[in-house]
Every structure is written in structure tokens, then in C-alpha cells.
Amino acid sequence: MEHLLLQCPRLLSQHTALRSRLSILAITILNLPSLLADSGVHLSWQPAILRLTCAFLRRTG
Numbered sequence: 459m460e461h462l463l464l465q466c467p468r469l470l471s472q473h474t475a476l477r478s479r480l481s482i483l484a485i486t487i488l489n490l491p492s493l494l495a496d497s498g499v500h501l502s503w504q505p506a507i508l509r510l511t512c513a514f515l516r517r518t519g
Contacts, residue, residue, distance in 0.1 A: 463511070469518055494511065495508050
């Protein structure tokens with residue numbers, strides 16, 4: 459999961475887009491807990507972060 463969401467070089471453009479969208483929510487440190495809205499994420503932002511992560515997964519198949 460970590461490789462797919464954060465490291466896979468084949469998904470570089472999708473990673474960049476996700477980082478850009480998350481930066482709007484002041485999420486600058488990307489790791490599994492932050493992408494799963496678990497660690498250090500304000501409660502009001504959790505639904506948006508999860509939607510962005512799910513959209514990334516749908517786009518990358």
C-alpha cells in the first residue's frame with residue numbers, strides 16, 4: 459500500500475497531483491497515516507483527505 463500511494467515511480471504524475479491537492483488542506487507530510495486521515499489530521503479535514511485518497515486509487519486503478 460505504501461509503495462502504491464507514495465513511492466511507485468510509474469505513478470509520479472498522480473502522486474504530484476495528490477500532493478498538490480492535499481497541500482490545500484495544509485497536509486505537507488505524506489505518509490500512510492496522513493493519507494488515511496489517521497495521524498495528526500484535523501477532524502474536519504478527514505472526509506476530504508479520504509475522498510482525495512480514494513480518488514487517487516480510482517484514477518490509478
